[in-house]
Amino acid sequence: MAVQTPNAQDAPSTDRIEKRVVLRAPQTRVWRAISNSKEFGTWFRVNLEGAFIAGATTKGKMTIPKYEHVTVDLQVERIEPERYFSYRWHPYAIDPAKDYSAEPTTLVEFILEEADGGTALTIIESGFDKIPLARRVEAFRMNDQGWGGQIKAIEKYVS
Amino acid sequence: MSRSRSTAALRVADAVPVFVALGDETRLSLLGRLSVDGPLSITRLSEGTGVTRQAITRHLYALGDAGLVRNARRGREMVWELDAKRLEKARQYLDQIAAQWDDAADRLKAFVEDG
Numbered sequence: 577m578a579v580q581t582p583n584a585q586d587a588p589s590t591d592r593i594e595k596r597v598v599l600r601a602p603q604t605r606v607w608r609a610i611s612n613s614k615e616f617g618t619w620f621r622v623n624l625e626g627a628f629i630a631g632a633t634t635k636g637k638m639t640i641p642k643y644e645h646v647t648v649d650l651q652v653e654r655i656e657p658e659r660y661f662s663y664r665w666h667p668y669a670i671d672p673a674k675d676y677s678a679e680p681t682t683l684v685e686f687i688l689e690e691a692d693g694g695t696a697l698t699i700i701e702s703g704f705d706k707i708p709l710a711r712r713v714e715a716f717r718m719n720d721q722g723w724g725g726q727i728k729a730i731e732k733y734v735s
Numbered sequence: 736m737s738r739s740r741s742t743a744a745l746r747v748a749d750a751v752p753v754f755v756a757l758g759d760e761t762r763l764s765l766l767g768r769l770s771v772d773g774p775l776s777i778t779r780l781s782e783g784t785g786v787t788r789q790a791i792t793r794h795l796y797a798l799g800d801a802g803l804v805r806n807a808r809r810g811r812e813m814v815w816e817l818d819a820k821r822l823e824k825a826r827q828y829l830d831q832i833a834a835q836w837d838d839a840a841d842r843l844k845a846f847v848e849d850g
Contacts, residue, residue, distance in 0.1 A: 590757055593833045597840050601847035609847045619842040667832065697843075699836055704829065705763070 592702035600694040607658045610686050622648050628663075630655045645672055651681065661686045667707065680706040756801035761786060762794045766817065769804060774816035 599606050609615045613624040613634055624636035630652055638646040646669075653662040664681035682703040689696045756762055765780060781791040795815050798804040806815050 590829060593829055593836060595833065595836050595840060597844060599844050599847050605847050606843075609843060615846070619846040620839060621842075697840070699840060701832070701836065704832075705757070 591705040592700060593704075595699045596696065597699075598691050598694055598696050603658055603688055603690055603695045606688055606695040606697060610661050610688075611655060611657075624648075624650070628652045628655065628661070647672070653683070659688050667701070667704075682707065756798050756803055759794070759797075761790070762798055765791070765794055765798065766803065769815060769817045774807065774809065774814040776812050776814050780815065 609619065611628060613626065613628050613636075616622075616628070617624045617636060617639070621639045622636045623639055624634050626634050628634055628650075633649050633651045635647060635649050637644055638648060648665065649669075650663040650665055653664060655661055662683060662685040664683050666676040666679060667682050669676040680703065682701050685698075685700045685702075687698040687700070689698075757766075768780060769775060777788055777791055777795065780795070781788045784791070795804060795806070799806065799815075802818055804815050805818050806813055808814075
């Protein structure tokens with residue numbers, strides 16, 4: 577009983593990330609920026625081929641400098657127009673020589689709600705506890721040395 | 736440059752045992768139990784689990800090696816408790832991914848608000 581304790585989720589979570597922002601734009605506009613794969617790719621920095629279809633995988637190359645060789649596979653799970661979009665992917669699947677397909681994925685969810693002066697967006701990525709140890713360490717290293725810095729540079733460029 | 740690289744390498748090496756320790760359901764459950772109920776003896780931790788005391792002991796030492804828990808004597812009893820500082824290290828991994836989502840959300844914000 578104790579090992580399967582329902583209180584386990586009270587331990588500091590290493591499994592999920594949750595982020596909430598209010599965007600000063602109508603819900604319809606935000607929905608298009610997320611659910612239209614071309615628009616999604618613009619801010620996410622990936623050149624996606626084809627539209628998002630529930631149950632289908634959309635592929636694309638990253639457009640972040642030095643990561644253009646990275647192919648991203650977004651396995652679209654659920655599309656509820658104007659309010660919910662979700663996909664699964666392999667976080668930090670950045671080595672083209674490795675086959676990540678058999679490894680567990682994380683679930684990324686976008687939840688849209690009307691808010692004062694715009695749209696409240698909640699982004700949740702969960703399932704990290706199932707990601708193999710080696711990948712987590714790899715991601716940790718990438719974050720330390722590369723990707724974070726790249727993103728900062730791009731931000732400066734566009735702003 | 737080389738200094739920051741070796742700092743990063745140190746941090747990666749530092750994180751490895753933490754992830755090894757967390758990569759097991761029983762060990763995660765033990766951490767959950769200790770974070771909710773506070774310091775507990777091996778007897779208490781193994782009660783009703785269907786896992787032997789020997790196995791629980793082995794898992795606790797694995798968590799101890801990673802610096803996630805430590806044992807202490809309380810009266811005549813040996814108890815195990817969380818080492819919260821080390822758990823913070825595991826959180827850093829998610830913090831960094833969260834920082835990337837912050838950046839992505841900022842770009843989305845600029846995209847929908849300017850367009």
